[in-house]
Amino acid sequence: MALKPNSADGRTRSWVQIFIVFGLCCFFYILGAWQRSGFGKGDSIALEITKHGADCNIIPSLNFETHHAGEVGNVGESEKIKSFQPCPPRYVDYTPCQDQKRAMTFPRDNMIYRERHCPREEEKLHCLVPAPKGYVTPFPWPKSRDYVPYANAPYKALTVEKAIQNWIQYEGNVFRFPGGGTQFPQGADKYIDQLAAVIPITNGTVRTALDTGCIGCELGGILVE
Template sequence: MAKENSGHYHAEAKRKRLIWILCVSGFCILSYVLGSWQNNTVPSSSSEVYSRMGCDERKTQRERSSSSSDGDENLSSSSSLSASSSFSEPVELDFESHHKLELKQKNQTVKYFEPCDMSLSEYTPCEDRERGRRFDRNMMKYRERHCPTKDELLYCLIPPPPNYKIPFKWPQSRDYAWYDNIPHKELSIEKAIQNWIQVEGERFRFPGGGTGFPRGADAYIDDISKLIPLTDGSVRTAIDTGCGVLFVI
């Protein structure tokens, strides 16, 4: 039902878009034809050009003659200035820098970090389980984030797992991950019925959908519509509350 409504909506949108494109194209073609029809005659003389442009031919000729005379005067004045400047004394140009900053260069050494022990391949500083067990279990405080102090910081590089592989590229990485990069099957066992993660040979697969949408969102909406009317307008909002998850339709 949801698919039929969405298909009808997309078809109607495509039809309106096509009509709009055809109307705009027709308007552009009509404007081009009218413009070319008005300008198809070529003027035979200069007087006809002036008449079309709305200009006075005599006034234009007078302006041209005056501008040419002004140009001659400017040319003569510039030549006289250049002649007078040629007899003046040459100016010495100073290209030396007058602002100097002395930089104190220090011997900087690059610090290299050695790799950590392989037992720390899954070490997460603020989520260390071994360190978290030292804290109080009251109100589940030991499961909170407890970042190490300055005395507990590690100055080494966390190594990858022993059989680490280059991760999948997008969009394949959205659905798959190598098991050797995350060598743990606990989540796939505990959440097996919730369809979150599955083990397929040497890799994990993330089916998507999770608990609420094991067969996709469309099938989920169809199942809800069997319980309450969603299409006749009597129900405006449907809320499905699960275990920590809230779906609003």
């Protein structure tokens, strides 16, 4: 004989399930709001470390005076500063440890030729690498973060290779670095503003930021500003 299902028990179970789901939703909502507020356990630990670190005592016995012998300006004949003559003009783009012609002489196995190879002692140049023709004084910070005079690096190949990645643009007589690349299409500054909404960046709690991407250091440059 089949048993007739009890409709009252079914309704009770449904209400219990609804109550459990509603309770879990409320719990995770409150948990997310608490974490977003920046008052998690990790933040409280960092605040305590910052507080105690600010109250450090200076040892009174420390001596900051110089301890080297002799006086500044008394340079012997054998210690005179050496002067170097300019290198020939063909070395205008010379970078000792990243010399492309020298790199191509190394083995291709395991991409060895792509590694950094500095010249041996007998291969080192003892002259001053000349500046490019038309070289001008670089812009002061923070403008130098976003602009570089074209005359100081007169090559446009990178603006073509990276045209769609928003890394570098040629504008008039300067190179402009928009910032952001492909990862931050709106710019690294907008990304940092979003981080500041959930992370206490401006009050000194966060002291270290790891930029693990390959976007040309825009994140670090914006943070420095």
